[in-house]
Amino acid sequence: MLSKFHSFISFFKYSNLFLNTKGLDYNILNYLLSHKRHRFKDGKFFMSLGTPGGDMQTQGIIQTFLNIVVFGMNPQEAVNAPRFRSLNWPDSFSPHTYYPGRIELEKEIYDKNAETLKAIAYEVHGREKWEYDFGAPCVSLRDPKTSKLFGGADPRKESWAEGE
Structure with missing residues (x-):
């Protein structure tokens, strides 16, 4: 590959x-x-x-x-599936940005889970399907x-x- x-x-x-x-x-x-x-x-x-x-x-x-x-x-199917990512630690790359409690979800799982995650104090952001920021295994x-x-x-x- x-x-x-x-x-x-x-x-x-x-x-x-x-x-x-x-x-x-x-x-x-x-x-x-x-x-x-x-x-x-x-x-x-x-x-x-x-x-x-x-x-x-x-x-x-x-x-x-x-x-x-x-x-x-x-x-x-596994690599096509929607993903989420946590940004709840300092980024490895300069300037080491940190977003406490932030989680980003691809649209399909955002629509189903955002309100539940917000209710338990996550800062939730939706992203378009298949964005590179979610890796590419x-x-x-x-x-x-x-x-x-x-x-x-x-x-x-x-x-x-x-x-x-």
Whole structure:
């Protein structure tokens, strides 16, 4: 999978290794290492996923992961699903803007949840569907029964998934 914005996931079939633009800093616990960064099930490759998006990366990845593992979506459904993001901490990038209690929701979930969140003191903002600020995950998934690989590429950025 490749995005024109220089974020990529490459999976090497026999090495149990995938590459992306993070994970190369050996000073962090999650540095690149075989069998470490992508998800395995019963000792076999199950899924790899990644996204551009700065502070939205972990939020976008966990939402996509949960869409697949908990809610039973296929990779494309998982990356197409509406997202939310919290801005309740200082931004990683200068000038480190901080919006206490702010949560942003894509329109589909804003319409269903905004009033409930406002009632419990969130500062809630609606955003248009498929805005880049919500990350743009790409996913590779191996069906444990058939070993067939499936991919999903997020329409929030120009990206695509290809395979056999």
